[in-house]
Amino acid sequence: MARRPTTQDVAREAGVSVTTVDRALNGRAKVREETLRKIAQAAHKLGYHARGLIEQNLDATIPEMTFGFLFIKKSQEFYQNFAREVEQAVAARTDIRGKAVVRFASSQSPVDFVTGLESLSQCDAIAATAVNHHLLTQTVADLKQKGVPVFSLLNDFAQGTRRSYLGMNNMKVGRVAAWMMTKTLPQPGKLAIFVGGNRWHGHDLREVGFRSHVRENAPAFSVLDTLVNLETRQLTYEATIDLLRRHPDLKGIYVAGGGMEGAIAALRELHASPRVALVVNEVTKESSAALMDGYALMAICTPLPALCTDLVAHMVRSVREGDDGISGQHFLDPQLVLPEML
Known part of the structure; x- marks a missing residue:
């Protein structure tokens, strides 16, 4: 019968003294977390009978933190993926x-976003995707006063009050969309752009980037008046149908926010084969299908795993170090998805 591992065996495997292993077992004297972790790993490797007690004492040294996350559009594939990624990043x-606590705002009303943020006020830190509005700025300021830092995601709301913005450089995203259209279309012509609304500052920046690139580098193209779709499929569908009927010579459409499914449906309905270059944001089942059969030219995607890993690291740091008074921005490079990449 194999000999039962002893404390001496654990000490030898971990590279520490028997006394240190004894302290790790009985908890009567403090053992550094790094050392405790080495002992726990050694005990687990050797099958030491009291390894559960060591792991229990190790758990007691690790601080508990609760992070709140507020998203929109609970039924949308992209935000379901986002919620899953942040939960995995915390775990x-x-x-x-x-512990990750995920909430979804019931609408895009500023009041609903405020309600969502307030429901997470007991968390150690909060991250949210929300609109720009003075009510949210005040709520973020109130949370900051209580020692709860708030991070803005994708859309940089509550600037000067939130702890940091994490997401893509939206000005650059708009310029990338314009570059792809103007470089790949065989002839210049009219381009259209959809934004969610004037409360989505990120969409405004994408529009500015799109227009500035066209103006500077492709003046033979013209950009029509911006269309507001409130990030809804139906409104985008109806507006795209109307747009194509009024401008049969339209060359390209950029959907800077949500609602791309409506544009895809309208293009399929009016054109038996692809005739208009469409650039969208994020890869979903519908945008993937549009890319594969030519109704979409490119999808500009948020690198969710990297974003969530970086976000949780920022949140942990903010809890440990407190408010240093510095409000920053953390940009991640977008992922560009073309049909041949699927």
């Missing part, structure tokens, strides 16, 4: 005992 941290 992957071994230096904390983290």
Whole structure:
């Protein structure tokens, strides 16, 4: 019968003294977390009978942190993926005992976003996708006063009050969309752009980037008046139908926010084969299908795994270090998805 591992065996495997292993077992004296982790790993490797007690004492040294996340459009594939990624990013941290609390705003009304943020006020830090509005700025300021930092995601709301913005450089995203259209279309012509509304600052920046690139580098193209779709499929569908009927010579459409499914449906309905270059944001089942059969030219995607990993790291740091008074921006490069990449 194999010999039962002893404390001496654990000490030898971990590279520490028997006394240190004894302290890790009985908890009467403090053992550094790094050392405790080495002992726990050694005990697990050897099959030491009291390894559960060591792991329990290790857990007790790891701080608990609760992070709140507020998203929109609970039924939308992109935000379902976003919620799953942040939960995985919190669970992957071994230096904390983290808990992710995910909420979804019931609408895009500023009041509903405020309600969502307030429902997360007991968390150690909060991250949210929300509109720009003075009510949210005040709510973020109130949370900051209570010691709860708020991070803005994708759309940079509550600037000067939130802790940091994490997402893509939206001005650059708009310029990338314009570059792809103007470089690949065989002839210049009219281009159209949809934004969600004037409360989505990120969409405004994408529009500015799109127009500035066309103006500077492709003056033979013209950009029509911007269309507001409130990020809804139906409104985008109806507006695209009307747009194509009024401008049968339209060359390209950029949907800077949500609602791309409506544009895809309208193009399929009016054109038996692709005739208008469409650039959208994010890869979903519908945008993937549009890319594969030519109704979409490119999808500009948020790198969700990297964003969520970086976000949780920022949130952990903000809890540990407190407010340093610095309000920053953390940009991630977009992922460009073309038909041949699927």
